[in-house]
Amino acid sequence: MSSAASTSQSFFSRERSVAEHGFNRWLVPPAALAIHLCIGMAYGFSVFWLPLSRAVGVSEPKACPAEMSFFDSVVTTSCDWKISMLGWTFTLFFVFLGSSAAVFGHWLETAGPRKAGLAAAACWCGGLLISAAGVYLHQIWMLWLGSGVIGGIGLGLGYISPVSTLIKWFPDRRGMATGMAIMGFGGGAMIGAPLADKLMSYFATPTSVGVWQTFVAMAAIYFVFMVGGALGYRVPRDGWTPEGWTPPTAAANKMVTSRHVHLDVAWKTPQFWLLWAVLTLNVSAGIGVIGMASPMLQEVFGGHLIGLDIGFSDLSPDQKKKIAAIAAGFTGLLSLCNIGGRFFWATGSDKLGRKTTYAIFFVLGFFLYAAAPWAATQGNVILFVLFFCIILSMYGGGFATIPAYLADIFGTHHVGAIHGRLLTAWSTAGVLGPVLVNYIRDYQLDHGVARDAVYNQTMYILAGLLVLGLVCDLAVRPVAERLFMTDDQVAAEKKTTVAAVAREEAEAHADFEDFVEEGAVAEAAAAEARRVDARRNGGARALLILAWAAVGVPLAWGVSITLQKTFVLFH
Template sequence: MSVATATPAAAPFLSRERTIAGPDFNRWLVPPAALAIHLCIGMAYGFSVFWLPLSRAVGITQPLACPADMGFAARLVATQCDWPISLLGWMYTLFFVLLGCSAALFGGWLEHAGPRKAGLVSAACWCGGLVISALGVYLHQIWMLWLGSGVIGGIGLGLGYISPVSTLIKWFPDRRGMATGMAIMGFGGGAMIGAPLADILMRTFAGPGSVGVWQTFLAMAGIYFVFMVCGALGYRVPAEGWKPAGWRGPTVSRNRMVTPHDVHLDIAWKTPQFWLLWAVLCLNVSAGIGVLGMASPMLQEVFGGRLIGLDLGFADLSAAQKGQIAAIAAGFTGLLSLCNILGRFFWASASDRLGRKMTFAIFFLLGIVLYAAVPWSAHQGSSVLFVLIFCVILSMYGGGFATIPAYLADIFGTRMVGAIHGRLLTAWAAAGILGPVLINYLREYQIAAGIPQSAAYDQTMYILAGLLALGLLCNLLVRPVAERLYMRAVTLTPQADAASPLPIRTVQASAARPGGLVLLTWLAVGLPLAWGMWVTLQKAAVLLH
C-alpha cells in the first residue's frame, strides 16, 4: 500500500514530522534504539549497589553515625556524618513513584511530540539527575540525591520507559507482543549491566579519601547520555497507513479482543476496560515486586544453614556462616533478575499466539498454584524446587510488564497507546507501595507473634495468591470497547487527536532484509546485554553449586 503527501521542509529537527521513515527504512532498526534507552534507565533497579558505599561516604572505611539527637532536617544538610541506608532507600521509592506519575502526565505530550524529542528529554533528565546526584555526594547533601536521581531522574524514567511503546507497536502490528517485549526486557536488563559496571567504576575511583561514588555517577552519566542520545536519534515512526509486507490487519471475526479501531485517551481512561487492566497490572506487579524486594532475606531465613549443609536455623548461624549463605542468596537474586528479563521477551512473544487475555489468565492461574506451593516446598526442605518456583513467578512478573502495552493496543487501538500506557503505569506506582509494604509488615508481624523466621512467609504467600485470584477475575471481565467509543475519521482534527500519524512521501510496505547497519546497531546493545547476562550467570552458579 502507499501514502503520498509531502513533509514540510522547514519542520524542526526534533519535530515528529522529521522522524517519519522513508520507503527503504528497515523496521528492525527501531528495537535496538529502544533498547539503548531502556538498558540505561533500567539501572534504577540496580541502584542498591550504591547504598553501602554511600552509607560510609564520610567515614570511608566505617559509617560515621550522626548524633542521636540530630533532627531530620539537620540530617539532610549534615556534612560531618554518614547517611543511614533507610534515608538512601527513599531514592528507590521516588524512582518508581515519579516514573508512574510522569508517564501519566506526559504521555499525551509524547504522542504529539514524537519519540525522538521524548527520548532526548529522557536522556537529559536521567543523566542530568546523575550529575546532580554526583554533586550531592561530593557536597554530602542527600536532598540533592533525592532531587537529582529521585525526582528529575524519575521523570526521565517515565518518559524513557513509554517513549518506544507506541512506535514499536506501529512498526510491528503483526508482532505487537514481541516488539514491546524486546524493548521492555531492556529495562529489566539495565541493572544486569549497570550494577557490575558501577562496582568496577567504584573500585577504580575509590581511594583514601573517597568511596568512588560521585566519580562513578559522572562516568555513568556520560556513558548513558551517549547511548540514550543515539537511541533517541535512531527512532523513526511509520507513515500513515504503513503495513508490513503481506500483513492484512487483525481479523476481527476471529479475535474480537483485537480492534482495528482507535479510542481517544480522554475516553479510554474512563472506560471499565482501562480500570480492569489497571487492576490486572497492579495485582500482578504487587505480588511479584514484593517477592523481588525480599528474595535474598527470604531464601536465607527460610533455609538457613541447610544452604551450606548444616541443620541450623538462620538465627543460630555464625557471622561467617551467614556470609556464606549471603553469597548464595546473591546468586538467587541474580537468577531471579535474569528470569525477569527473559520472561519479558518470552511471554510477550507468546502472547502474539496465545492472545493477551489468555496470557494474563496463565499468569494468574499458574501464579496462584505456585505461590500456594512456596510454603510446601520450604517445609519439604527443597531449595531447588523453591528456586525454580520463584524463577517462574519472576518470569511472569516481567512478562506482565511487557505484555500490557500490546493488551492496551488490542483493546484501544494503536493511535494513542503510548499515552494510555502512561496513564496505566500509575498502577506500577501503586504496586510499588502495596507489594513491599504487604510482605514486609506481615513478616514483621508474624515474627513478633513468635512464628519462626523459616515460616514467617507462609501466610504472606497465601495472601499474594489471593491477590492473583482477584487479578484473574478482573482479567476475565475485560471485554471489547463499545463501538460508539471509537474515534471517527471525520473527528480526527489536530485539536482532537494530536497523536494522529503525519503522512509524508509514498511509502511501500516491504520486507527489508537485514543489512550492515541493522547488525551494527544490534551488536551495540547486544554485547553489553550479553556481558551482563554472563556476570549474572556466574553469580547464579554459586547457588547451583
Template sequence: MSSLTISSAGSERQPGFLSKERSIAGPSFSRWLVPPAALCIHLCIGMAYGFSVFWLPLSKALGISSSLACAPDAGLLQALTTTSCDWKISELGWMYTLFFVFLGCSAAIWGGWLERAGPRKAGVVAAFCWCGGLVISAGGVYLHQLWLMWLGSGVIGGIGLGLGYISPVSTLIKWFPDRRGMATGMAIMGFGGGAMIGAPLADKLMTHYATPHSVGVWETFLTLAAIYFMFMMIGALSYRVPPQGWAPRGYTPAPAATGQTMITTHEVHLNQAHKTPQFWLIWAVLCLNVSAGIGVIGMASPMLQEVFGGRLLGLDLSFNELGDAQKTQIAAIAAGFTGLLSLFNIGGRFFWASLSDRLGRKTTYFTFFALGFALYAAAPWTGHHGSVALFVACFCIILSMYGGGFATVPAYLADMFGTQFVGAVHGRLLTAWATAGILGPVIVNYFREYQLAHGVAKAQAYDSTMYVLAALLLLGLLCNLLVRPVAARHYMSAQELAAVRAQASESPVVTTADSGAQASGASHLAAVLTWTLVLVPLAWGVWITVQKAAVLFR
C-alpha cells in the same frame, strides 16, 4: 504578487530536527532498527533497579572506612543538609521510591505530549533528564547534600525514567502490528536488564575511583552519565516512526474485536480511554500482578536464607543456629538466587510477550494468574519439605511472569484501545506500577513482622505472606476475566481521527510495503551495528549474573 507568495512561503518555519515530521521513515528504512534503539534507552534507565549498589558506599561517604553517625536526635532537615555526618541507608533509599513515583507521574502527565512530539524528542528529553540527574547527584555527593541527590536522580532522573520508558511503546507497536508483544517485549526486556549491566559496572568504577579520601561514587555518577548519555542519544536519534497506514507486506489486520480475538480495528481517544471499564480492569490486572512480584523481589534473599537455613550448606540447622561464617556462606548463595531471579525476570519479558502474540493477551494474563496462584500456594510446601530445587523453580517461573506482565500490557492496551494513543494510555496505566510499589512491600513486610511478633519461626514466617499474594493473583484473575472489547460508543469517528493525525503531523497514508525488503545495504549495516551495540553489554551482564547464580548450585 508571485514574488510575495514565494517570499511568504520561504519564510514558513521548517520542522526542527527533533520534530515528529523529521523522524518519519523513508522507504528504505528497516523496522528492525527500532528495537535496538529502544534498548539503547531502556538498558540505561534500567539502572534505576540497581541503585542499591551505591547505598553502602554512600553511607560511608565521609568516614570512608566506616560511617560517621549523626546525633541521635538529628531530624530529616539535618539529614538533607548536613556536611558533618554520614547518611543512613534508609535515607538514601528514598531515592529509589522517588524514581518510581516520578516515573509513573511523568509517564501519565506527559504521555499525550509524547504522542504529539514523537519518540525522538521524548528520547532526547529523557536522556537529558536521566543523565543530568546523575550529574546533579554527583554534585550532591561531592558537596554532601542529600537534597541534591533526591532532586537530581530522584525527581529529575525519575522524569527521565518515565519518558524514556514509554518513548518507544507506540512506535514499536506501529512498526510491528503483526508482533506487538514481541516488539514491546524486546524493549521492556532492556529495562529489566539495565541493572544487570549497570550494577557490576558501577561496582568496578567505584573500586577504580576509590581513594583514601573518596569512596568513588561521585566520579562513578559522572562516568555513568557520560556513557548513558551517549547510548541514549544514539537510541533517541535512531527512532523513526512509520508513515500513516504503513504495514508489512502480507499483514492482514485482525478482524473486528470479538470475545475471542479481543483486538480492535478502531481508535479510542486518550481522554476517553480512562473512562472505560477496560482501562481500570487492566489497571487492576497490572497492579495485582506487579504487587505480588515486587513482594517476592523484596524478600527473595532473606526468604531463602531463613526458610532453608543450614540446609543450604547440608547442615540440619535453623538460620538462628548458624555461626557468622556460615551466615556469610548462605548470604552468597542467596545472592546467587537473586541473580537467577533477575535472569528469569528479563527472559520472561521477551518470552511471555512474544507468546502472547499467539495466545492472545487475555489468555496470557490468565496463565500468569492461574499458574502464579498455584506456584505461590505451593511455595510454602516446597520450603517445608526442604526441596531447594522446587523452591527455586517456583520463584523463577513467578518472576518470569512478573516481567512478562510488564512487557505484555502495552500490546493488551493496543488491542483494546487502538494504536493512535497507546503510548499515552500506557503512561497513565503505569500509575498501577507506582501503587504496586507501595502495596507489595507493605503486605510482605507487615505480614512477616506480624508472624514473628506472634512467635512464628522464621522458616514459617513467609507462609501466610505467600497465601496473601496468591489471593491477590486470584483477584487479578477475576479482573482479567471481566475484560471485554471496548463499547462502540467510545470509538473515534473518522473525522476525529483525521483531525488528531493532522495535529500530530503524521504523513499521508502510504501503500503497504515489506519492511526490510526494500531496505538499503546501509540500512542493513546500521541494523547489525546497532544490535551489536546493545547485545554486547547485555551479554556481559548476563555472564556476570550467571557467575553469581552458579553459587546456588555448588
C-alpha cells in the same frame, strides 16, 4: 538565527522522524533497548547504598548524633547517611516514573519518540550529575532531587517513549516488539550494577568511596547511548503495514480492534480500570518477592543451604556470609527470569492472546505461591527456587504484555498516552507489594513465629491477590462501538487526510511520470533504481548489525556476570 532555530525544531519534531520508504523496522528495537538498558539501572541503584553510607567515614560509617533532627541529618556534612534515608531515592524513582508517564504520555504522542527519548536522556543523565554534586557536597536532598525526582521523570519518559512506536511498526507482533524493549529495562541493572562496582573500585581513594566520580562517568556513558537511541527512533508513515500482512477482522478476534479510542475516553472506561487492576495485582505479587528475595531464601532454609541442619538464627557470622553469597545467586537468577519472561511471555501472547496470557499468569501463579510453603517445609531448595523463577518470569511478562493488551483493546493511536496513565498501577504496586511482604513478616516475627515460617502467610495472601487479578482479567470485554473515534476524528488528530497522503506519495515520486513516457527510458530508470536499492540495502544491513551489536554486547556481558553469581546457588 530564526532559520537555524526553525531547522533545529524541525529536526527534533515528529514529522522529521517519519521513516523513508524502505526503512528496516528492525532498527527500531535496538534504539529502544539503548534507552531502556540505561534507565533500567534504577533497579540496580542499591549497589551504591553501602558505599554512600560511609561517604564521610570512608572505611567505616560515621554515625550521626542520636539527638540530631531529621532536617539537620539531610543537610549535615559531618556524619554519614543511613541506608534507610538513601532508600528513599528508590521509592522516588517509581513514584515519578508512574506520574511522569501519566502526565507526559499525551505529549509523547504529538511530540514523537525522538523528543521524548532526548528529554529522557537529559533528565536521567542530568539527574546523575546533580546526584554527583550532592555526593561531593554531601547533601542528600540533591541525591533525592537529582536521581529520584528529575531522574524519575527521565525514567517515565524513557520507559514509554518506544511503546507506541514499536506497536505501530509491529502490528503483526505487538507482544514480541514491546517485549524486546521492556526486556531492556529489566536488564539494565545486570549491566549497570557490575559496571558501577568496577568504576567505584577504580575511583576509590583513601579519602573517597568513588561514588560521585562513578555518577559522572555513568552519566556520560548513558548520555551517548540514550541520545543514539533517541536519534535512531523512526515512526511509520500513515497507513503503513508490513508487507503481506492484513489486519485481523473483528469477526476473527473481537479482542483486537482496528479502531481507536481517544485518551480522554479510554481512561474512563471499565476496561481501562480492569487492566489497571490486572497490572497492579500482578506486579504487587512479584515486586514484594523481588525486594525480599535474598533474606527470604536465607531465613526459610537457613543452614540447609550449606548442608547444616540448623535455622538462620543459629548460624555463625561466617556461615551467614556463606548463605548470603548463595542468596545473591538466587537474586541474580530471579533477575534473569524477570528479563527472559518479558520477551518469552510477550512473544507468546501474540499467539495465545493477551487475555489468555494473563489468565495463565494468575492461575499458574496462584498454584505456585500456594505451593511455595510446602516446598519450604520439605526442605526442597531446587523446587522452591524453580517456583519463584517461574513467578518472576510472569512478573516481567506482565510488564511487557500490557502495552500490547492496551493496543488490542483501545487501538494504537493513543496507546502511548494510555499506557502512561496505566503505569500509575506500577507506582501503586511498588508500595502495596513490599508493604504486604515486609510488614506481615515483621508482625509475625514480633509474635514469635519461627523465621523459616514467616513467609508462609504472605505467600497465601499473594496467591489471593492473583485470584482477584484473574477475576479482573476475565471481566475485560471489547470496548463499546460508540466509544471509538470516527475516521474523520482520527484524521483530524493526525492532521492529515487520505488526499494529503496521496499528495505526499506523489511528491516522493514526482519524477516518475517523466520516466514512463518511453519504455526504454523506464527500463533504464528501473535498473538504476535497483542498483540504488542494492547499495542502500547493503548499508542498511551493516547499520542493522552495528545497532544490535551496540546493545547486544553489553547485555551479553551483564548476563555472563549474573550467571557467574547464579552458579554459586547450585555449587
